[in-house]
Amino acid sequence: MTELRFEHEALEEFVAQVFAKVGFSQEDAATEAHVLVWANLRGVDSHGVLRVPAYLANIERGGMNPKAEIRIEKETPAIALIEADRAFGPVVTTFAMETVMAKAREVGVGWAVIRNTTHQGAMGYYALMAAEQDMAGLAFVCNPPNMAPFGARAAGVHNSPLAISVPAGEMDPPVMDWATSMAAFGKVNLAVDKGIPIPEGWALDAEGNPTTDAKAARILLPFGGYKASSLALMFETLSSVMVSNALLTPYLLGGDKPTPGIQNSVVAAIDVATFTDVATYKQDIDRLLQGIKSLPPAEGFTEVLVPGELENRVKAERMAHGIPLPEGTVANLRVVSTSLGVTMPDPLS
Amino acid sequence: MTELRFEHEALEEFVAQVFAKVGFSQEDAATEAHVLVWANLRGVDSHGVLRVPAYLANIERGGMNPKAEIRIEKETPAIALIEADRAFGPVVTTFAMETVMAKAREVGVGWAVIRNTTHQGAMGYYALMAAEQDMAGLAFVCNPPNMAPFGARAAGVHNSPLAISVPAGEMDPPVMDWATSMAAFGKVNLAVDKGIPIPEGWALDAEGNPTTDAKAARILLPFGGYKASSLALMFETLSSVMVSNALLTPYLLGGDKPTPGIQNSVVAAIDVATFTDVATYKQDIDRLLQGIKSLPPAEGFTEVLVPGELENRVKAERMAHGIPLPEGTVANLRVVSTSLGVTMPDPLS
Numbered sequence: 001m002t003e004l005r006f007e008h009e010a011l012e013e014f015v016a017q018v019f020a021k022v023g024f025s026q027e028d029a030a031t032e033a034h035v036l037v038w039a040n041l042r043g044v045d046s047h048g049v050l051r052v053p054a055y056l057a058n059i060e061r062g063g064m065n066p067k068a069e070i071r072i073e074k075e076t077p078a079i080a081l082i083e084a085d086r087a088f089g090p091v092v093t094t095f096a097m098e099t100v101m102a103k104a105r106e107v108g109v110g111w112a113v114i115r116n117t118t119h120q121g122a123m124g125y126y127a128l129m130a131a132e133q134d135m136a137g138l139a140f141v142c143n144p145p146n147m148a149p150f151g152a153r154a155a156g157v158h159n160s161p162l163a164i165s166v167p168a169g170e171m172d173p174p175v176m177d178w179a180t181s182m183a184a185f186g187k188v189n190l191a192v193d194k195g196i197p198i199p200e201g202w203a204l205d206a207e208g209n210p211t212t213d214a215k216a217a218r219i220l221l222p223f224g225g226y227k228a229s230s231l232a233l234m235f236e237t238l239s240s241v242m243v244s245n246a247l248l249t250p251y252l253l254g255g256d257k258p259t260p261g262i263q264n265s266v267v268a269a270i271d272v273a274t275f276t277d278v279a280t281y282k283q284d285i286d287r288l289l290q291g292i293k294s295l296p297p298a299e300g301f302t303e304v305l306v307p308g309e310l311e312n313r314v315k316a317e318r319m320a321h322g323i324p325l326p327e328g329t330v331a332n333l334r335v336v337s338t339s340l341g342v343t344m345p346d347p348l349s
Numbered sequence: 350m351t352e353l354r355f356e357h358e359a360l361e362e363f364v365a366q367v368f369a370k371v372g373f374s375q376e377d378a379a380t381e382a383h384v385l386v387w388a389n390l391r392g393v394d395s396h397g398v399l400r401v402p403a404y405l406a407n408i409e410r411g412g413m414n415p416k417a418e419i420r421i422e423k424e425t426p427a428i429a430l431i432e433a434d435r436a437f438g439p440v441v442t443t444f445a446m447e448t449v450m451a452k453a454r455e456v457g458v459g460w461a462v463i464r465n466t467t468h469q470g471a472m473g474y475y476a477l478m479a480a481e482q483d484m485a486g487l488a489f490v491c492n493p494p495n496m497a498p499f500g501a502r503a504a505g506v507h508n509s510p511l512a513i514s515v516p517a518g519e520m521d522p523p524v525m526d527w528a529t530s531m532a533a534f535g536k537v538n539l540a541v542d543k544g545i546p547i548p549e550g551w552a553l554d555a556e557g558n559p560t561t562d563a564k565a566a567r568i569l570l571p572f573g574g575y576k577a578s579s580l581a582l583m584f585e586t587l588s589s590v591m592v593s594n595a596l597l598t599p600y601l602l603g604g605d606k607p608t609p610g611i612q613n614s615v616v617a618a619i620d621v622a623t624f625t626d627v628a629t630y631k632q633d634i635d636r637l638l639q640g641i642k643s644l645p646p647a648e649g650f651t652e653v654l655v656p657g658e659l660e661n662r663v664k665a666e667r668m669a670h671g672i673p674l675p676e677g678t679v680a681n682l683r684v685v686s687t688s689l690g691v692t693m694p695d696p697l698s
Binding site for chain 1: 425430457501511573574576579586597598619624625634637644646650655
């Protein structure tokens with residue numbers, strides 16, 4: 001399978017121009033492009049520019065809203081309910097994270113529920129925003145059903161991802177970012193683009209039977225059986241139900257379906273300085289990470305990795321040598337380039 | 350293997366008397382006994398009265414502190430740092446949950462970090478406290494290493510449990526409560542008491558090799574590989590490191606070890622009324638749970654369960670017919686009864 005490499009800034013600029021072309025402000029288009037390419041840089045290609053064609057289709061059918069009016073509907077010194085008006089996920093979520101960080105600076109914690117956002121990209125981005133401001137950051141999201149709850153042969157929950165990050169000193173801030181499914185759907189799509197099968201245990205087909213055919217995969221499976229399944233369900237109770245915008249129930253019991261592509265989300269920040277000395281905290285995190293890395297590796301491993309470490313290595317390599325995109329993704333982006341008249345950068349030779 | 354059944358109130362009264370006998374106030378002893386028997390009632394025997402002998406040993410070696418002076422060290426309208434002074438876990442954690450609920454009532458969210466608590470029992474108890482007050486409740490805890498991080502053959506993180514609960518209407522509030530390991534150590538201990546092996550994938554022995562011998566199990570394994578492993582690590586960063594009381598690092602890098610049995614914990618509450626109408630919320634939760642239960646069961650399942658449902662069924666049965674304790678646990682409690690001169694209830698016939 002052929003892959004072509006693209007310089008990350010050129011790729012980001014291209015994607016920003018694409019979104020500006022379909023009606024988003026330069027600033028919002030740039031924010032969206034930045035978060036997508038950030039995911040690619042870290043090797044999370046499932047949440048990268050692969051998504052652009054689907055986003056454009058979503059915009060065209062009236063989902064993602066170029067003229068969204070983001071507003072804070074309810075607020076206290078510690079919480080916010082933010083109506084996203086179907087804004088680009090990264091636009092409203094960076095705003096929400098700034099909002100909760102400002103609250104955390106005052107009262108130690110900020111907690112926001114975002115209603116009616118659209119796809120937010122890699123949630124680790126927002127958690128890391130807090131870590132870079134000496135805060136702990138937390139972010140999760142809910143969507144309509146795409147995963148079978150433990151014990152079911154049909155979709156009932158979303159494979160809601162969860163991201164947590166905290167500040168470090170000399171080390172990179174640890175960033176935990178995973179979906180409650182064995183794998184995110186983006187990884188299934190990537191397997192389709194790459195023309196390879198998916199591992200057993202990742203998905204069911206449309207009839208609820210296990211499959212390894214990426215093209216036939218329709219329903220994801222939770223990791224850890226009832227454990228991640230219940231976490232996904234509780235995320236819906238803390239986000240969608242908390243803002244009276246249920247995303248699962250209309251699919252489970254019937255009724256008006258939410259606008260396709262809509263999701264609800266929680267972001268939170270905890271200010272380290274409210275609890276302890278920031279310099280001490282960062283030093284303690286460094287030591288903790290160094291301690292984990294000092295453990296003897298299990299059979300089949302050459303080292304013990306800490307959360308985000310692998311992604312940071314990929315990022316260093318891709319900053320230097322470009323982002324590799326599979327042929328399928330490149331072909332899709334070329335269609336976008338042609339149809340919108342936005343010049344796509346040349347691949348690196 | 351023989352099991353004997355005990356009436357739950359009689360068992361709770363016995364355990365309360367045991368703890369009062371070794372120096373705890375009647376009130377604190379009763380709180381501890383209540384949380385232990387609550388776990389047994391729900392079938393979580395790993396966190397029930399099985400623990401009494403270990404608690405007594407812990408008290409004797411100066412761990413759990415009968416005369417603890419619990420104090421709020423730092424506070425804002427939204428957060429609290431609570432020094433537990435090695436109090437009984439349920440005593441300080443119910444206090445902490447009351448504290449964050451009071452804050453949530455004012456500003457929508459309350460977040461507390463508890464430093465230097467001792468074993469807190471089943472964390473679901475505290476999350477449910479919030480749900481019963483029309484709030485979402487969240488609780489997690491960290492301890493010294495007992496679980497191998499993903500990719501390691503030695504202990505490096507704790508199998509930190511996480512509990513979340515939210516209010517429901519006619520249905521029981523859903524209660525998610527699980528450890529980040531494949532199984533909690535209490536379940537390994539229960540297998541020892543029952544004289545049965547543990548499943549593959551639960552644990553490593555002292556040398557870091559996989560084992561199914563419950564007696565040889567020394568190091569737990571995370572569920573979902575890197576996913577639950579990283580969650581456990583992040584819990585340490587949000588609890589222990591946040592209150593400058595690292596529990597993992599001294600074991601990883603050397604240095605003064607924390608007092609045995611000490612743990613740090615986070616509890617949080619989110620007030621539903623701050624975000625939406627409470628009656629609507631509860632109705633929406635009922636519908637969500639009913640929707641999940643309406644899904645077709647997977648092969649090998651007869652129904653789809655929601656978080657806490659199985660435990661509530663066990664509770665109804667055990668309220669009516671008593672709590673079954675394995676012979677090993679009963680023998681241990683009889684030793685306690687004799688040595689402290691506290692009469693143990695007769696088993697139900």
